[in-house]
Amino acid sequence: GAVVSQHPSRVICKSGTSVKIECRSLDFQATTMFWYRQFPKQSLMLMATSNEGSKATYEQGVEKDKFLINHASLTLSTLTVTSAHPEDSSFYICSARDSGGANEQFFGPGTRLTVL
Amino acid sequence: AQKVTQAQTEISVVEKEDVTLDCVYETRDTTYYLFWYKQPPSGELVFLIRRNSFDEQNEISGRYSWNFQKSTSSFNFTITASQVVDSAVYFCALSEGLTGGGNKLTFGTGTQLKVEL
Numbered sequence: 001g002a003v004v005s006q007h008p009s010r011v012i013c014k015s016g017t018s019v020k021i022e023c024r025s026l027d028f029q030a031t032t033m034f035w036y037r038q039f040p041k042q043s044l045m046l047m048a049t050s051n052e053g054s055k056a057t058y059e060q061g062v063e064k065d066k067f068l069i070n071h072a073s074l075t076l077s078t079l080t081v082t083s084a085h086p087e088d089s090s091f092y093i094c095s096a097r098d099s100g101g102a103n104e105q106f107f108g109p110g111t112r113l114t115v116l
Numbered sequence: 117a118q119k120v121t122q123a124q125t126e127i128s129v130v131e132k133e134d135v136t137l138d139c140v141y142e143t144r145d146t147t148y149y150l151f152w153y154k155q156p157p158s159g160e161l162v163f164l165i166r167r168n169s170f171d172e173q174n175e176i177s178g179r180y181s182w183n184f185q186k187s188t189s190s191f192n193f194t195i196t197a198s199q200v201v202d203s204a205v206y207f208c209a210l211s212e213g214l215t216g217g218g219n220k221l222t223f224g225t226g227t228q229l230k231v232e233l
Contacts, residue, residue: 032218034220034221036221038159042225043207043223043224043225043226044207044221044223045223046220046221046222049220091159093159093161095221097218097219098218099218101216102215102216103215103216103217103218104166104216104217104218105211105217105218106163107153107160107161107163109159109160110159110160110161112159
């Protein structure tokens with residue numbers, strides 16, 4: 001079956017540092033990936049749509065200069081949280097669309113970010 | 117704009133009881149997909165079902181069943197003979213416009229299900 005991985009699964013960093021999160025489709029190509037954020041006891045909210053070879057599309061209210069997205073290959077999208085602050089602590093989860101298949105999307109296991 | 121409403125924030129049942137989780141959605145598209153996901157404490161989303169807007173047939177998978185009614189814009193989820201392992205947060209979600217359901221998802225606020233002995 002289709003598998004999406006995320007790395008790291010958990011990260012703790014100091015305020016002001018940058019953190020990179022990777023989302024990989026392991027056995028399919030994904031021209032489109034989505035990044036969601038989930039604060040404790042809340043729902044998942046879409047942050048941005050990542051498109052291979054082009055700029056990401058950000059949802060209203062999401063700072064594109066703070067959350068840098070790079071989708072340089074058909075199997076990898078990265079989300080970099082720049083100058084992270086405690087309020088950025090959250091669960092970040094990606095999904096990838098199987099572009100060569102039936103357009104289904106598959107979720108990664110998520111990355112728990114804690115900013116001290 | 118698309119919207120998903122899960123009015124039940126938390127439900128507690130005793131093991132072996134049946135429980136229904138409600139989901140109401142709003143969309144202007146004629147092509148859309150509805151999903152249910154389970155999120156255990158580990159956080160990983162577990163896919164349960166995907167249903168397209170053209171298929172109103174109810175579905176049963178083991179102890180799980182789903183009732184899709186376009187007339188009331190609802191896609192309810194029933195667990196029969198609940199078990200402690202069913203305890204989790206359950207999300208209903210909607211994807212518009214793309215065949216296969218591979219477009220961005222709008223999630224409901226989730227229902228926390230607690231199954232006690």
